Amino acid sequence: MSVPDRIAELRRRIADADRAYYLLDAPTVPDAEYDRWMRELQGLEAAHPALVTPESPTQRVSGRPSAAFAEVRHALPMLSLQNAFTEAEVADFVRRIVEATGEARPAFSVEPKIDGLAVSLRYEDGLLVQGATRGDGARGEDVTANLRTLRSIPLALRMPAGEPPPAVLEVRGEVFMPKAAFERFNAEVIAAGGKPLANPRNGAAGSLRQLDPGITAKRPLAFFAYGIGEVRGFALPATHSALLRALGALGLPLSPEIDVAQGLDGVLAYHGRIAALRDVLPYDIDGVVYKLDRLDLQEKLGFVARAPRWAIAHKFPAQEELTILEGIDVQVGRTGAITPVARLRPVRVGGVTVTNATLHNADQIARLDVRIGDTVVVRRAGDVIPEVARIVPERRPSGPDGQPLQPPFVLPSACPECGSAIERPEGEAVARCSGGLVCPAQRKQALLHFASRRAMDIEGLGERLIEDLVDFGPVRSVADLYTLTLDDLLAMKRRAEARDGVTPETVKQGKIATRWAENLLGGIDQSRNTTLERLLFALGIRDVGEATAKQLARWFGSLDALMAADVEALLAVPDVGPVVSARIAGFFAQPHHRALVERLRSHGVHWPEGPPQRTAEGPLAGRTVVLTGGLSAMGRDEAGAHLEALGAKVAGSVSKKTSLVVAGEAAGSKLAKARELGIEVWEEATLLDFLRRHGRLAGP
Numbered sequence: 195m196s197v198p199d200r201i202a203e204l205r206r207r208i209a210d211a212d213r214a215y216y217l218l219d220a221p222t223v224p225d226a227e228y229d230r231w232m233r234e235l236q237g238l239e240a241a242h243p244a245l246v247t248p249e250s251p252t253q254r255v256s257g258r259p260s261a262a263f264a265e266v267r268h269a270l271p272m273l274s275l276q277n278a279f280t281e282a283e284v285a286d287f288v289r290r291i292v293e294a295t296g297e298a299r300p301a302f303s304v305e306p307k308i309d310g311l312a313v314s315l316r317y318e319d320g321l322l323v324q325g326a327t328r329g330d331g332a333r334g335e336d337v338t339a340n341l342r343t344l345r346s347i348p349l350a351l352r353m354p355a356g357e358p359p360p361a362v363l364e365v366r367g368e369v370f371m372p373k374a375a376f377e378r379f380n381a382e383v384i385a386a387g388g389k390p391l392a393n394p395r396n397g398a399a400g401s402l403r404q405l406d407p408g409i410t411a412k413r414p415l416a417f418f419a420y421g422i423g424e425v426r427g428f429a430l431p432a433t434h435s436a437l438l439r440a441l442g443a444l445g446l447p448l449s450p451e452i453d454v455a456q457g458l459d460g461v462l463a464y465h466g467r468i469a470a471l472r473d474v475l476p477y478d479i480d481g482v483v484y485k486l487d488r489l490d491l492q493e494k495l496g497f498v499a500r501a502p503r504w505a506i507a508h509k510f511p512a513q514e515e516l517t518i519l520e521g522i523d524v525q526v527g528r529t530g531a532i533t534p535v536a537r538l539r540p541v542r543v544g545g546v547t548v549t550n551a552t553l554h555n556a557d558q559i560a561r562l563d564v565r566i567g568d569t570v571v572v573r574r575a576g577d578v579i580p581e582v583a584r585i586v587p588e589r590r591p592s593g594p595d596g597q598p599l600q601p602p603f604v605l606p607s608a609c610p611e612c613g614s615a616i617e618r619p620e621g622e623a624v625a626r627c628s629g630g631l632v633c634p635a636q637r638k639q640a641l642l643h644f645a646s647r648r649a650m651d652i653e654g655l656g657e658r659l660i661e662d663l664v665d666f667g668p669v670r671s672v673a674d675l676y677t678l679t680l681d682d683l684l685a686m687k688r689r690a691e692a693r694d695g696v697t698p699e700t701v702k703q704g705k706i707a708t709r710w711a712e713n714l715l716g717g718i719d720q721s722r723n724t725t726l727e728r729l730l731f732a733l734g735i736r737d738v739g740e741a742t743a744k745q746l747a748r749w750f751g752s753l754d755a756l757m758a759a760d761v762e763a764l765l766a767v768p769d770v771g772p773v774v775s776a777r778i779a780g781f782f783a784q785p786h787h788r789a790l791v792e793r794l795r796s797h798g799v800h801w802p803e804g805p806p807q808r809t810a811e812g813p814l815a816g817r818t819v820v821l822t823g824g825l826s827a828m829g830r831d832e833a834g835a836h837l838e839a840l841g842a843k844v845a846g847s848v849s850k851k852t853s854l855v856v857a858g859e860a861a862g863s864k865l866a867k868a869r870e871l872g873i874e875v876w877e878e879a880t881l882l883d884f885l886r887r888h889g890r891l892a893g894p
């Protein structure tokens with residue numbers, strides 16, 4: 195392709211993406227891809243200046259006021275930031291600052307770079323009179339009515355008593371949708387059958403550009419200040435960090451992560467610290483910003499184009515990338531859960547190469563309308579499993595008739611591993627293979643979990659061996675591991691090698707390699723000596739993780755006591771709610787699970803047992819509670835179990851030691867005695883509210 199053609203193509207792509215982003219609030223390509231086009235275009239134009247035209251997207255920063263809102267001319271332009279993607283680029287930036295200022299280790303205001311929408315808030319005589327989007331930096335949109343609905347934006351500056359407000363103070367900052375609010379909002383939209391927001395930033399942008407402020411008011415938006423525009427009648431401090439503190443004192447919200455750092459090592463340390471926090475921060479960030487702290491030195495440095503020389507954004511690796519969906523597999527998990535998995539053309543996202551991404555479930559596939567061959571956006575945030583976030587409909591391959599080449603994907607109706615029916619209970623998102631432990635996939639996963647380091651910790655028993663043990667060996671359940679012999683393992687190996695058509699060197703030489711088998715048997719033998727909590731976790735009871743297993747082991751002290759417990763007794767265990775208690779009771783109610791436990795014991799699996807440890811922790815720890823009268827929502831035993839789970843000791847009669855009485859319908863002498871002794875009394879409604887607030891009961 196010739197350079198002019200390539201330039202034309204890049205301009206067209208960028209214009210299409212801008213239109214989708216700014217006017218339709220429906221992004222098509224990830225930022226990283228957009229940035230690459232922009233950089234390539236900038237590079238080509240720099241090399242061929244004759245080809246630069248005023249219409250090129252490089253000639254404006256971004257954003258365009260839409261006709262729907264009145265135009266606002268910014269009194270001082272809203273700046274953009276230079277970007278740095280590598281430490282070397284940051285080092286260059288710091289070196290330039292050092293050279294220009296003569297400061298050996300300049301101080302920087304260091305700030306998270308909030309991934310939202312930049313706005314300017316204009317306060318006159320202390321009152322919010324105008325709010326505008328950044329637009330192209332010189333002109334934005336008047337979104338005052340919408341910004342006024344954000345509770346974190348003060349409508350009046352908070353002045354110290356007796357101090358007059360500044361005549362003019364323009365505050366610049368970022369409007370964003372906190373992650374949790376975004377998730378909640380999308381869950382509601384999806385439940386109502388609507389189209390979810392692509393990401394929190396689009397949530398913020400789309401919400402701010404609603405024509406009806408009533409809609410904006412319903413969107414959970416927030417604001418952080420990070421700078422100023424025009425000011426009159428306001429004494430500026432000497433540094434940017436002091437300026438931000440002053441804004442905070444006037445009632446403007448600031449990111450709690452804002453700090454001051456010295457020199458290159460200081461800013462890089464900040465970058466590392468915030469990168470590590472990225473996933474747990476309640477809002478999306480796409481990097482950090484370093485701003486030379488001294489305002490007099492900022493002035494000395496000035497601007498290049500529309501970006502200050504004294505600031506730079508040090509970006510994090512992109513969490514979204516484009517690639518091609520090459521296929522969809524379904525995986526069967528330990529509990530039979532069927533997960534559709536996207537097979538992707540390899541792509542680097544967030545610093546690692548991704549080849550698979552989850553598609554979660556059938557509903558998600560339908561929602562995305564994803565088909566093989568599609569160009570998809572893969573998203574990888576921190577430690578979470580990469581997922582397909584959305585598709586790029588414009589790039590769907592189509593035939594000469596314009597119809598898609600591929601039909602919509604449907605989950606198979608039979609398990610790909612065992613052929614059992616795949617079932618999806620009414621109202622549940624997850625489909626499951628109904629084969630149980632007949633299904634080799636579930637059996638393998640159960641074994642893998644059983645052997646894992648935090649469960650029985652069987653050294654040497656990994657995925658490959660488990661495959662062979664199930665496919666070619668005598669292992670049907672986890673208990674079979676403890677009857678394995680050297681001969682079993684060697685026979686298994688021969689069958690596996692026959693399938694693979696290999697003859698190991700050692701066999702050719704007339705020897706048999708047995709070392710691995712001896713090691714495995716040793717590892718299995720060592721795992722016989724375990725703890726109750728490990729065993730409980732290893733059994734793979736649904737929803738019983740390590741923490742719950744530990745609580746159960748402490749609370750009951752012995753496996754027999756646990757197996758004898760009914761749902762009510764289980765509910766008393768801290769952190770065990772109605773669903774988990776039903777799962778545990780249901781698990782041990784099945785004869786084959788009891789038989790499994792007996793087989794493990796008979797093959798020498800053992801663990802120390804002791805008395806129950808019910809030293810309670812929780813909001814009611816140390817409190818003695820008496821229940822009296824009838825409750826309408828639950829029986830007294832169940833209420834007692836909940837209270838115990840929250841740390842209370844439940845007693846039968848009222849005495850001086852009683853700290854709380856729960857009085858139901860027709861409470862009699864115990865209530866009277868409680869009143870006489872001046873003991874706190876709760877009605878049923880108070881109890882239910884308390885249980886709800888402490889997660890013992892579902893919502894109101």
Ligand code: 9MJ
Pocket residue numbers: 273274275305306307308309310368420421483505
């Ligand atoms: C964000 N997005 O958090 C700036 N920003 O400063 C911070 N953006 C900025 N500063 C000058 N913390 C222009 C933009």
